[in-house]
Amino acid sequence: MTSLAPRALTALSRPTLLAPTILNARGHAAAVDPPSGSSRRYLDGDVRHDWRRSEIQRIFDAPLMETIYRAATVHRMHQDASRIQLCTLMNIKTGGCTEDCKYCSQSSSYKTPTKASRLVDIEPVLEAARQAKANGSTRFCMGAAWRDLAGRKSGFEKILKMVKEVRAMNMEVCTTLGMLSPEQAQRLKEAGLSAYNHNLDTSREFYPEVITTRSYDERLSTIEAVRAAGISVCSGGILGLGEKDEDRVGLIHEVSRLSEHPESFPVNTLVPIEGTPLEKNDPVSVQTVLRTIATARIVLPKTIIRLAAGRHTFSETEQAMAFMAGANAIFTGETMLTTPCSGWDEDKAMLSRWGLRGQRSFEDKEDVSVSSVGADAAAGVTAAA
Known part of the structure; x- marks a missing residue:
C-alpha cells in the first residue's frame, strides 16, 4: 500500500461539504450543504466567507460530542492544539x-x-x-x-x-x-x-x-x-x-x-x-x-x-x-x-x-x-x- 503523509490522511478523512448531507460513521450529520448555486467542493478546515446561517445552525445543533470531535480535528489542521x-x-x-x-x-x-x-x-x-x-x-x-x-x-x-x-x-x-x-x-x-x-x-x-x-x-x-x-x-x-x-x-x-x-x-x-x-x-x-x-x-x-x-x-x-x-x-x-x-x-x-x-x-x-x-x-x- 502506498504510504500517505499524515496531512493527506487527514484531508481524506475529513467530511466534505456536499449536498445534500454526508453522514459520518455513527450516522450523525457531520457536513452541511454548500452555498446555494455553488458547485465548489468544500473540506472541513477551509477558510470560507460564504457560510450560510442555516449551515452554521446545523453545526451548532448537531450532537455535541460529534461537533467537538469535528472541531478538534479542524483545530489541528491550522494550529498547534497543545x-x-x-x-x-x-x-x-x-x-x-x-x-x-x-x-x-x-x-x-x-x-x-x-x-x-x-x-x-x-x-x-x-x-x-x-x-x-x-x-x-x-x-x-x-x-x-x-x-x-x-x-x-x-x-x-x-x-x-x-x-x-x-x-x-x-x-x-x-x-x-x-x-x-x-x-x-x-x-x-x-x-x-x-x-x-x-x-x-x-x-x-x-x-x-x-x-x-x-x-x-x-x-x-x-x-x-x-x-x-x-x-x-x-x-x-x-x-x-x-x-x-x-x-x-x-x-x-x-x-x-x-x-x-x-x-x-x-x-x-x-x-x-x-x-x-x-x-x-x-x-x-x-x-x-x-x-x-x-x-x-x-x-x-x-x-x-x-x-x-x-x-x-x-x-x-x-x-x-x-x-x-x-x-x-x-x-x-x-x-x-x-x-x-x-x-x-x-x-x-x-x-x-x-x-x-x-x-x-x-x-x-x-x-x-x-x-x-x-x-x-x-x-x-x-x-x-
Whole structure:
C-alpha cells in the first residue's frame, strides 16, 4: 500500500461539504450543504466567507460530542492544539461610560458597585504588564470605559505611550477603547498596537435588546477602520444576555462574513452584576459554551478562540473540554475588567496537568506537526517571548 503523509490522511478523512448531507460513521450529520448555486467542493478546515446561517445552525445543533470531535480535528489542521495563549486584561479607565449596555457595571445608566475613575497613569500600567509577562502572559490588553475617543486628546496620547512601551517589552498589546475613527486606528497602529477588541456581543437581531446607544453597523465600522489600519481584529460576544441559540449562530455568521475572519474571537459568559438590568439572568450552561466554541472553531478555522469572562465559574474539566472544542487562549491574572479571573499560578498548574503549554508572543512559528509537550509541561508552561 502506498504510504500517505499524515496531512493527506487527514484531508481524506475529513467530511466534505456536499449536498445534500454526508453522514459520518455513527450516522450523525457531520457536513452541511454548500452555498446555494455553488458547485465548489468544500473540506472541513477551509477558510470560507460564504457560510450560510442555516449551515452554521446545523453545526451548532448537531450532537455535541460529534461537533467537538469535528472541531478538534479542524483545530489541528491550522494550529498547534497543545498551546494555549495566556492573556492579561487591565482596566485602565473604570466606569462613567455613556453607553447603556445592559450587562455592564461601568455604564453610567445604572447604579452598580463599580465607581468611576480617571484614566490611570502610565507607570502602573507598565508595571502590570511587566508582572503579566513574568507570569507567562504574552498578550497584554488595556480597556477603557469610553463610548469613543472624542474630546480625549490627552488621554489618547497617554494610551499611545502605553501601547508603545508595552510593545517594547516584546508582548502583544491589545486595547478596547470604544469606537474608533480611521485616523485614530492608524495612530494606534503606528504606536505598535497588535490587536483591537471590539465585540459585536450578539446577533444583529438581538442586539437592540441589549444596547441602544450604539448601532450594530457602528460597531462594524470600527472593525473596518481597525482592519484598514493593519491592526488585528478581536471580536466576539457574550453568552447569557437572554439570547437564543439562533442568536449565538447569528453572531458567528456575522464575523464569518467579514472580509477577513477576526484574528481572535472571545467567548464571554455573562457575570451578572448587581444594579444592571441583567443581574438576575440565569447562568449559561457549559454545554452551550462548548457548542459555541466548537461551532466557531469549525467556521473560523484559523482564528484564536478566547475563553474569556466567566471562565472562573467552570470546573477544570469543563475548561479542558473547551480546549478540546477548539479554545486556545484564556485571560488570566488578578481581575478581568470588573469581573473575577483565575490567577496565573492556578492557570499554569491547570495547563500543566493537561499537557498544555503557553503560546509565545506574536504568531508561533513552530511546526505544528512536532510535539514537545512533555518538555514544556515539565518546565512549567511558562511562555517565553
